[in-house]
Amino acid sequence: MSLPTCQNCNNQWTWKMTVLQLLRFKRELTCPDCGRAQFQSKDSLWKMNLVGIGPYILLPILVGLSIPLSIIMSYSVVIILLFFLISPYLMGLSNEEEPIF
Numbered sequence: 001m002s003l004p005t006c007q008n009c010n011n012q013w014t015w016k017m018t019v020l021q022l023l024r025f026k027r028e029l030t031c032p033d034c035g036r037a038q039f040q041s042k043d044s045l046w047k048m049n050l051v052g053i054g055p056y057i058l059l060p061i062l063v064g065l066s067i068p069l070s071i072i073m074s075y076s077v078v079i080i081l082l083f084f085l086i087s088p089y090l091m092g093l094s095n096e097e098e099p100i101f
Helices: 015-022 042-064 069-090
Strands: 028-030 037-040
Touching (some): 042 069
């Protein structure tokens, strides 16, 4: 796992730059170095979605086992923080917007 690299200028983004771009919630990302448009690659979108949604498959199991709500909420907060910390390392860039399917 490595941080994303601009496909135009080959500049590797920092963790902070990547998080700031992701927090804009736009499909088109802008390279901070060359200013050209970049898009998340198809593989990157799939990885981030699977890693982001995967742990929540356990939530119905935890509820079914009568685990206290405070523990379930703590689990959710930890999962969200972990995803936020590792998501820049899962991101890949492309020059063109790729269809998801």
